[in-house]
Amino acid sequence: MATAASHCLLRLYEERHELEDYQSGVPRWCTGCGDNAILAAVQRLCRDEQLRPEKTVFISGIGCSSRFPHYMKTYGFHGIHGRALPVAEGVRMARKDLHVFVNTGDGDCCSIGAAHWVHAIRYNMNMTVFLHDNQIYGLTKMQASPTSPRGLRSNTTPRGSFLEAMQPLTVTLGVQNVSFVAQAVDWIPELLYDIVSAAYRHRGFSFIRIVQRCPEWLPSLFEPWLHDPERVRLLHHEDGIQVSPALARVYRNQEHHNPVDIDRAREIASCIDPIPVGILYRNPQVPCYEDLRATDHLRTTEFIKNGLEAEFDKFTVWPSA
Amino acid sequence: MSQSETVTPTAIAGARRPRANKTVTEIPQHVVEIISDSGEGAQRCGQSLGAVAARMGNGVWTVEIIPAEIRPPARSVAGASGNRIRLGARKVTNGGDETDLAVAFNEQVLLGRVRAGELKPGATILLESKWRDETDPRITSAYAETFEQLEAAGYRVIEIAMERECKKVVPDARKGKNMFALGMLCSIYSLDVELAEEQIGLTFRKKSREIIDSNIALLHAGYTWAEAHLDFKYQIPAAPAKEAQIVVNGNTALALGVLASGMEICAMYPITPATSASHYLADVFEKVGGVVHQAEDEIAACAFAIGASYAGKCTVTITSGPGYSLKQEAIGLAVMAEIPLVVVNVQRGGPSTGQPTKVEQGDLLTTMFGSHGDAPKVVLAASTVEDCFYSVITARKIAETFNMVVVVLTDASLATAQTPFPRPVFNEAWVAPPVDQSPVPPGTRPYDWDPDTGIARRVIPGQPGGMHTITGLAHDRDSHVAYDPDINEEGLRARSLKLAALQKTLKQPTVFGDESGELLLVGWGSTRGAIEEAVERMRAEGRKVSSLHLRFLQPLPPGINDIMNRFGKVMTIETNWSDRPEDQIIDEHNRRYSALAMLLRARYLVDVDCWTQVRGAPIKPGTICQVIRERMDG
Ligand SMILES: Cc1ncc(C[n+]2csc(CCOP(=O)(O)OP(=O)(O)O)c2C)c(N)n1
Ligand code: SF4
Ligand SMILES: [Mg+2]
Numbered sequence: 016m017a018t019a020a021s022h023c024l025l026r027l028y029e030e031r032h033e034l035e036d037y038q039s040g041v042p043r044w045c046t047g048c049g050d051n052a053i054l055a056a057v058q059r060l061c062r063d064e065q066l067r068p069e070k071t072v073f074i075s076g077i078g079c080s081s082r083f084p085h086y087m088k089t090y091g092f093h094g095i096h097g098r099a100l101p102v103a104e105g106v107r108m109a110r111k112d113l114h115v116f117v118n119t120g121d122g123d124c125c126s127i128g129a130a131h132w133v134h135a136i137r138y139n140m141n142m143t144v145f146l147h148d149n150q151i152y153g154l155t156k157m158q159a160s161p162t163s164p165r166g167l168r169s170n171t172t173p174r175g176s177f178l179e180a181m182q183p184l185t186v187t188l189g190v191q192n193v194s195f196v197a198q199a200v201d202w203i204p205e206l207l208y209d210i211v212s213a214a215y216r217h218r219g220f221s222f223i224r225i226v227q228r229c230p231e232w233l234p235s236l237f238e239p240w241l242h243d244p245e246r247v248r249l250l251h252h253e254d255g256i257q258v259s260p261a262l263a264r265v266y267r268n269q270e271h272h273n274p275v276d277i278d279r280a281r282e283i284a285s286c287i288d289p290i291p292v293g294i295l296y297r298n299p300q301v302p303c304y305e306d307l308r309a310t311d312h313l314r315t316t317e318f319i320k321n322g323l324e325a326e327f328d329k330f331t332v333w334p335s336a
Numbered sequence: 337m338s339q340s341e342t343v344t345p346t347a348i349a350g351a352r353r354p355r356a357n358k359t360v361t362e363i364p365q366h367v368v369e370i371i372s373d374s375g376e377g378a379q380r381c382g383q384s385l386g387a388v389a390a391r392m393g394n395g396v397w398t399v400e401i402i403p404a405e406i407r408p409p410a411r412s413v414a415g416a417s418g419n420r421i422r423l424g425a426r427k428v429t430n431g432g433d434e435t436d437l438a439v440a441f442n443e444q445v446l447l448g449r450v451r452a453g454e455l456k457p458g459a460t461i462l463l464e465s466k467w468r469d470e471t472d473p474r475i476t477s478a479y480a481e482t483f484e485q486l487e488a489a490g491y492r493v494i495e496i497a498m499e500r501e502c503k504k505v506v507p508d509a510r511k512g513k514n515m516f517a518l519g520m521l522c523s524i525y526s527l528d529v530e531l532a533e534e535q536i537g538l539t540f541r542k543k544s545r546e547i548i549d550s551n552i553a554l555l556h557a558g559y560t561w562a563e564a565h566l567d568f569k570y571q572i573p574a575a576p577a578k579e580a581q582i583v584v585n586g587n588t589a590l591a592l593g594v595l596a597s598g599m600e601i602c603a604m605y606p607i608t609p610a611t612s613a614s615h616y617l618a619d620v621f622e623k624v625g626g627v628v629h630q631a632e633d634e635i636a637a638c639a640f641a642i643g644a645s646y647a648g649k650c651t652v653t654i655t656s657g658p659g660y661s662l663k664q665e666a667i668g669l670a671v672m673a674e675i676p677l678v679v680v681n682v683q684r685g686g687p688s689t690g691q692p693t694k695v696e697q698g699d700l701l702t703t704m705f706g707s708h709g710d711a712p713k714v715v716l717a718a719s720t721v722e723d724c725f726y727s728v729i730t731a732r733k734i735a736e737t738f739n740m741v742v743v744v745l746t747d748a749s750l751a752t753a754q755t756p757f758p759r760p761v762f763n764e765a766w767v768a769p770p771v772d773q774s775p776v777p778p779g780t781r782p783y784d785w786d787p788d789t790g791i792a793r794r795v796i797p798g799q800p801g802g803m804h805t806i807t808g809l810a811h812d813r814d815s816h817v818a819y820d821p822d823i824n825e826e827g828l829r830a831r832s833l834k835l836a837a838l839q840k841t842l843k844q845p846t847v848f849g850d851e852s853g854e855l856l857l858v859g860w861g862s863t864r865g866a867i868e869e870a871v872e873r874m875r876a877e878g879r880k881v882s883s884l885h886l887r888f889l890q891p892l893p894p895g896i897n898d899i900m901n902r903f904g905k906v907m908t909i910e911t912n913w914s915d916r917p918e919d920q921i922i923d924e925h926n927r928r929y930s931a932l933a934m935l936l937r938a939r940y941l942v943d944v945d946c947w948t949q950v951r952g953a954p955i956k957p958g959t960i961c962q963v964i965r966e967r968m969d970g
Contacts, residue, residue, distance in 0.1 A: 039805075067800075068803050069797070069798055069799060069800045069801070069802065069803055070797075070798060072647075072797050073805070074643070077808075084805040085805050085807075085816075085817070087805070088803055089803055090797040090802075090803050090804070090805070091803075091804070091805025091806070092643070092646060092805065092806055093805055093806065093807040093808065093809070094639070094642075094669055094808060095639075095665055095666060095668075095669050095808055098635060098636070098639040098666060101631065101632075101635070101636040101637075101639035101640045101643065102639045102640070102642055102643035102646070103643060104629075104636075104640050104643060105601070105603065105639065105640035105641060105642060105643020105644035105645070105646070105647070105651065106643040106644065106646060106647040106797070107643075108601060108627065108629065108640070108643075108644055109600070109601060109643070109644035109645075109647040109648065109649040109651070110647040110648065110649075110771075110797065110798065112798065113647065113797055113798065130632050130633060130636070131632065131635075131636055131639075133632075134631075134632040134636070308627050308629075310622050310625045310626075310627075312624070312625035313625075314598075314600065314624065314625040316598075316764055316767050318624065318625065319595065319596075319598055319624045319625075319767055320762045320764075322595065322620075322623045322624035323592070323595050323596055323624065323762060324762065325623070326592060326595065326620055326623075327582055327592070327759055327760070330582040330583055330584045330588070331580050331581065331582050331583075331759055332387075332390050332391050332577065332580070332581045332582070332583055332756060333580050334576060334577050334578050334579060334580060335391075335576050
């Protein structure tokens with residue numbers, strides 16, 4: 016008995032995962048790129064939740080941000096532009112035992128993948144989705160994205176972009192079955208971690224828009240927000256994010272917001288200045304598509320055979336005796 | 337049998353007592369069609385006729401006649417809805433030539449069929465005559481005019497007051513005319529009325545006993561009427577099957593193949609003519625623990641399927657041309673990352689929205705070469721309804737053995753054609769193995785390409801020690817993004833070699849007819865039955881013609897060159913466009929050949945000609961006979 020117990024302990028000890036167990040390679044993002052902060056928060060989450068690396072999958076599209084899976088020592092799927100969400104849905108449908116994460120850029124999610132985004136909210140499959148919103152196309156070298164502020168000069172809008180920016184939060188909160196919406200900024204790592212962790216714990220489609228800096232193409236876009244903590248509004252609640260005293264001293268613009276309140280969440284979502292940070296909405300009651308579609312059958316060969324034979328029976332012309 | 341009030345005892349008695357004074361003509365085969373406005377049940381009549389004949393042991397090939405519009409106006413020339421059934425003494429492999437006998441509920445839908453050249457000269461037409469007595473003069477004159485035209489054109493038109501006859505049995509005759517027609521056809525083709533009764537019971541099994549009884553009454557009324565009033569009766573010799581047969585159309589066969597392959601997920605987006613496969617699958621898949629996911633579009637459907645396949649459960653996505661085009665980019669990803677995937681393309685007329693309900697073999701090249709870059713994938717084409725079933729099983733197996741995308745091509749003709757084939761005997765090897773979750777031995781690389789075959793063992797999420805990130809970017813054996821020229825070529829080589837490795841396992845296809853001769857016809861897909869029947873007929877005339885039908889199009893099986901070399905001329909028969917040599921501007925330098933002809937010419941440096949027809953209908957054996965005569969004599 017004693018040996019068995021110590022063996023177990025040994026295994027537990029062995030299976031304890033450290034940060035390095037989730038780290039792979041050296042990220043090739045520019046210095047100061049907000050994606051680095053997101054990676055750090057997510058690796059910490061994996062460690063703190065002790066996610067088994069082999070049971071964890073990061074799925075992305077194409078873009079700077081979509082390189083994310085390469086830097087995780089888990090399973091990863093770096094797919095094609097805009098299609099991370101349907102790939103993730105397929106993974107989830109096939110394998111409920113896997114932890115599914117999605118990394119997608121503002122072009123990836125809100126432009127080429129917009130249809131999938133809307134429907135992914137509706138499906139509400141259990142996954143954590145990070146929208147790395149740098150308000151620009153980073154990888155393809157600075158073209159306007161749907162979330163670029165109006166008037167932004169980019170390579171495709173040299174005299175300023177023409178349209179108002181799309182608000183990912185209001186879009187998400189407008190779709191039936193929305194179950195978790197939060198916003199974070201890459202430059203407050205403490206809150207970023209808390210929000211990522213709350214998103215992970217929510218069972219359903221957890222959507223976090225992360226305002227992510229791209230110093231390469233838009234070095235000064237977020238300067239005003241960085242330098243003025245008043246322009247960030249922290250959303251806190253007993254059932255949401257709790258702000259530490261240290262942070263509360265810096266960020267004094269705060270709102271006590273209950274994440275069950277969808278009407279207030281929608282109002283908050285449409286506010287771009289100050290930037291709201293925290294959990295806007297959470298509803299754990301929304302059913303997950305993979306649960307709605309689950310069958311309880313153990314798919315043994317015998318089971319498949321019986322089902323098939325029953326179907327054959329329907330169409331069979333038996334020889335007359 | 338409990339009888340409803342509407343059943344007249346005489347109808348029952350009459351049905352059981354066929355008239356003895358009629359001569360019965362024995363015929364080897366006949367093509368019959370039943371057409372009506374949509375909603376009048378002609379399809380149900382046709383299907384029941386096919387089922388009864390099949391149960392008696394006749395060869396049967398049933399094809400739906402579908403109007404292009406969902407609800408075309410009543411009595412419109414383009415509105416024919418119904419079924420075309422070819423009955424034969426032997427196994428029937430195709431829809432045959434023009435129709436010998438038609439039952440039409442109005443003259444306008446019939447006119448549409450006549451104009452389309454679907455009726456044989458001198459064909460017999462059983463025509464509902466109630467239109468003569470309509471109050472609307474436009475209807476009466478249209479009817480009279482058409483009737484005269486048809487008579488003048490040499491058709492044998494028999495006017496029958498079907499509705500009036502039905503009213504003698506049931507109050508609402510419009511709905512029940514189809515069963516009256518079935519009764520007439522049972523008499524005409526000497527089919528067993530009791531079997532027809534049983535069939536009605538099956539068809540209406542979800543309906544009330546009253547409905548079943550009144551339909552049976554109508555059946556008998558039709559039978560009795562035909563026995564008493566028609567001066568002809570046929571008998572197509574039947575050889576009752578010794579084994580169990582299943583009677584389904586190609587799309588149902590496909591769906592059954594999905595069940596049998598052990599695949600668990602089908603991701604799709606509705607598109608004609610593929611939808612009925614998904615409809616059926618949606619109905620039954622859950623019984624074997626499967627899921628049909630209707631995605632938001634075909635791109636999502638394909639990506640979803642790839643995600644599920646990647647996670648260890650090889651998945652199928654079913655579509656048709658326009659949807660296939662949308663899937664192309666994602667298919668390229670599956671090729672690059674070597675994720676097994678089964679894609680079914682039920683081809684329809686193209687390009688663009690084309691002819692959604694009509695047959696065309698226009699997608700061969702796009703499935704082979706589609707997706708940008710070098711994206712080798714397996715392409716196989718089902719050539720019979722039975723093949724639709726087995727192709728899916730084969731496709732799943734190849735996809736998982738070689739970590740490849742396998743495209744199964746069928747088409748609108750196979751999709752809707754219904755014919756019996758031997759009931760498959762379940763084989764455990766059909767079913768996908770359980771997802772491998774064993775620890776990965778240290779040192780295993782995610783793309784350990786075999787130097788000879790290019791095949792690498794697949795590592796699936798959940799396997800301890802196998803963590804890696806797959807990517808659609810060029811990558812090395814560790815799945816690390818790599819732009820190194822050698823590594824790039826190494827990946828290209830491996831993905832390409834897998835096709836060669838598969839090719840080595842394929843058998844030389846068998847020639848239909850003699851192994852050598854003057855003319856070899858080559859085909860693929862749904863044209864098989866018609867081509868082989870034409871070859872058979874021409875060989876009976878003493879012509880040295882044979883045919884070769886290809887199931888694997890990519891890779892092509894071995895030995896094709898040797899076969900072609902043994903014939904004086906080689907010509908493909910296909911349902912896709914090829915420039916007509918007789919067109920002024922067309923010559924050897926600019927002629928666009930049909931898909932398969934182009935492939936064979938390119939691969940084997942053989943002068944392969946082609947003959948193609950893209951008329952939205954299956955090519956008829958008689959038409960192919962004509963082509964053979966012209967080529968051999970001309
Ligand atoms: C079908 C397709 N179209 C276009 C591209 C080119 N492309 C790659 S990434 C990208 C936009 C990236 O922007 P975003 O999604 O915001 O990601 P970021 O690089 O900013 O993280 C584009 C247009 C592509 N890879 N595939
Ligand atoms: S270009 Fe912008 S988004 Fe891309 S890595 Fe550099 S800083 Fe980050
Ligand atoms: Mg971006």
